[in-house]
Amino acid sequence: MTSDASPSNPPLTLPSLQRPTLTPIHRPTTAPSSSHVDTLRALRKQRRIDRMQTPSASQKKVVESTHVYLTTRVDPVMSKAITYMLIEQPKAENIVSVLLKYFTELAAGVTLDPTSAAKQNRKTNSADRLYMAKAMSPVFTKLMNLLLALRPANVPEYLVGACQGFVDNSEFKDLGVVVKPAVPETVTLVPAEEAAPATPTEVTADASVTTTTTSVTAAPSPPKKVPYPKKMVILMLGLDGGGKSTMLAAVQGDPDPKCKPTVGFVPNTLRLENSQVQFYDLGGGDNIRDIWDCYYGDGHAVVYVIDAAADDMKFGRSIKVAKETLGHEYISKKPTLIFCNKSESKAARSAEEVAEELGMSDDATTKIVSSTMHPKMTPTGEVDGRIDEGLEWLFDTVAMDFENIKERVKKDIETQKAKEAKEKAEKDRRVMKKSICKAFGVGGEEKEDVFSQEDGFEFLAQEIGFMKAEELDEEGREIAEMVGYQKLALMMCGGMKAPISSKKKKYEWSEIKEYVEGIKAEIEGL
Ligand SMILES: Nc1nc2c(ncn2[C@@H]2O[C@H](COP(=O)(O)OP(=O)(O)OP(=O)(O)O)[C@@H](O)[C@H]2O)c(=O)[nH]1
């Protein structure tokens, strides 16, 4: 597969924005076959394992801060609460209200002791484990997920509110059947300082150490993935030769992409489960970049590819264009994934160096990573995992804030359309002014393309759909005279009176007259 259109491919319907006259190359949406999707999935799985083995600096930072939060603020509260609940074992339907009471007391500075003192010194048994799994785990898992997502400073106070919310919304009414332990035994629990931070994925009691102190750690399930929106538009930007088209071909399963420079705009659709990601692959050549900003408003996110191994001059230009582009009002703050490509080359600058040159760093909406887009250039000959990982981050980031991004895109498109309409109106006015100047040989213009009165009437009559000059009414004749029977001016007046497109406004002669009068007044004032 290559990234270029072939004549046999049927054209695609372009997005609604008015585009410049440069004809875009149309290409059918390249829905990957199921094997491509499978490839992506398999890659994602593999990358997840890789990521776990070699976390990036930013990932390490996140893990560290999560660890600190869990061990200092969450664990001391939750482990005691779990021990308390495990000993008390209230009926499933009362779990939330018992917890609410427990956390309310705790927020007021009182740690409740279990009332069933007799059950404290016993070993955990299968009934305890069943109770934890069926009755406690759903509630504690939800609480842990909320804590991890929101990280409140005052954990007990937050938990009071969360449990109150569960009570108000009748949540956790249908917890599983609970088997009460038959015989009280000695509870054997891990001391708090030995307990692992509350990160495992299920609530567990460790029966290895005998103690009456807190020990059982609540464990959140990994936060559920936010479903991807039905359609995302991702802009592929970056100077020519960076590797944009190669990336698109590679992630869709082409093991050896041979891309030619992209001329214009090539839409390229990647179908994921329940979601369609439409990449706008835009050529980065000097003569093509002018069209980029016509597409900025449409994008929910950006993939920006920089040739990190380019010579100093090209790299310098690349950085300059990247800064301008990423700072553009329709791009700035949209989720942006920057690939520092051709990383396999010895000459390649590192992601850190590129980030420094750009004056940017990883944050909630920006990720800067090295990549080798061409599968043949990777050590394994497969798609570089950092591409898959980066794209997954980008899709997740868009999905997490999709409502806001969707609104932003809508607003940007409206602003862009209004701006384009204003620019077009200004341009038309300049052309009309020049044509009138040409009609009368004023304003530094030579007389040019001026009809006789008779031919001028006939020309305007035909422009608005009549056959003969006689059919042109008085107002039309007056306007023809006002514009000095100049050909282009007559064409423009005809186009205003009888536009070819039904979407365009149809002007009355009186409005056209006012428009021409305004321009003539301007010319007289010169
Ligand atoms: N060494 C190396 N070459 C690469 C890599 N990725 C792409 N290339 C090559 O770089 C050249 C340009 O790649 P393209 O994908 O066409 O670049 P582009 O960004 O789409 O360029 P335009 O369409 O002109 O904007 C091709 O010859 C690719 O084979 C990479 O990771 N390493």
Ligand SMILES: [Mg+2]
């Ligand atoms: Mg290309």
